[in-house]
Amino acid sequence: MIALGMCATHAFADTTAGDGTLTFKGSVNAQTCQVSDADKTKTVTLPTVQAQTLNAAGDTSGQQYFAIHVTGCDHGADAAKKVATSFSSQYFDPNTGTLTSTSAGAQNVNVQLLNGDYSVIKVGDGSSSTPIAIDDGGSATMPFYAQYYATGAAGKGDVNANATFTLTYQ
Structure with missing residues (x-):
């Protein structure tokens, strides 16, 4: 009877024995560049x-x-080498990625953002901002353009739009 019990436990042995080992490595970066005071709250006049x-x-x-200028970026061996910007707003067109006007002025006119190389930035899509190298002094200047963007035949009047930005590091 004892022999039967031992055979039964062996018959149900663990079949999930490991065939290999995975090791996960990473690091947490405390990168925090400081946005220049003049760029923290800025008005761009088109x-x-x-x-x-x-x-x-x-x-x-x-x-x-x-x-947008940043300074004080950690530039040590383990530090991020590039900085990018993602833009967001509660007033944007998700189809075009453009900022919608917050004023009752010009009809059918939004504001479109561009990277320094003139490629389109879609508001709400952080991956569309071109990463800029952080120099050896821990600074970077991220160039952008803003322009009017028609959603139809434009009417006359004021255009006011706003966005917030967040820095991301690579």
Whole structure:
């Protein structure tokens, strides 16, 4: 009877014996660049344009350069080498990724953001901001452009939009 019991436990032995080992490694980075005071709260003034330059959906006009400067970035051997910016807003068009106007002025006119290389940034899509190298002094300047973006034939009036930005590190 005892022999039968021993055979029964052996018949149900653990069949999930390991065939290998996985090791997971990583690090947590305390990277925190400081945004320059002048760039923490900034107004970018786009030039006045004629409504006829924004006749149809997708038309753009009035491109204006701006930059976000960061300093004090850790630049040691284990530090992030690049910094990028993701933009968000409660007032944006998820189809075009453009900022919608918060004023009752110009109709069918949004604001589109561009990277320094003129590639389109879709608001709400953090992956679309071009990463910029952090220099040996721990600083970086992230160049951008803003421009009017037509969603239809533009009407005259003011355009006001806003966005917040978050730094990401690579």
